[in-house]
Amino acid sequence: MSRRPVDPVVYLQEAAEAIRKYNHATYATTHNPHPLPYPGEAYRAIAAFKALAERLPQAFEHTGNALDSLADTGHVMATHGDVDHHVSAAINALTDAEDLARSLTTALERAHSATGVLGYTDLDTESE
Numbered sequence: 742m743s744r745r746p747v748d749p750v751v752y753l754q755e756a757a758e759a760i761r762k763y764n765h766a767t768y769a770t771t772h773n774p775h776p777l778p779y780p781g782e783a784y785r786a787i788a789a790f791k792a793l794a795e796r797l798p799q800a801f802e803h804t805g806n807a808l809d810s811l812a813d814t815g816h817v818m819a820t821h822g823d824v825d826h827h828v829s830a831a832i833n834a835l836t837d838a839e840d841l842a843r844s845l846t847t848a849l850e851r852a853h854s855a856t857g858v859l860g861y862t863d864l865d866t867e868s869e
Contacts, residue, residue, distance in 0.1 A: 797842035
């Protein structure tokens with residue numbers, strides 16, 4: 742008996758959940774005013790964001806290619822309107838997302854470089 746591999750969408754759902762957890766963990770509160778207490782932690786976080794952003798263009802491309810392949814083989818229908826129009830619109834939007842992800846990667850590279858020179862200082866210790 743052949744088993745279907747894991748649904749690849751599960752990986753995206755897990756990534757989205759991981760980002761949600763990061764957002765909760767880094768939310769500043771009165772009890773935790775510095776959820777990333779050292780500049781090195783921000784540096785590492787930005788590196789992780791950059792790695793994620795670098796992988797997005799390929800993921801978007803693969804998604805568009807899969808949709809295009811399904812359409813080419815007649816395995817796509819639309820509840821209204823022209824199938825080809827909807828498929829083309831989706832693929833064009835995914836191409837735009839690829840470009841935006843590349844721009845995001847570039848911005849994160851700049852942020853990563855800028856934080857690479859930062860270090861922690863304990864002002865309480867210096868005043869003694």
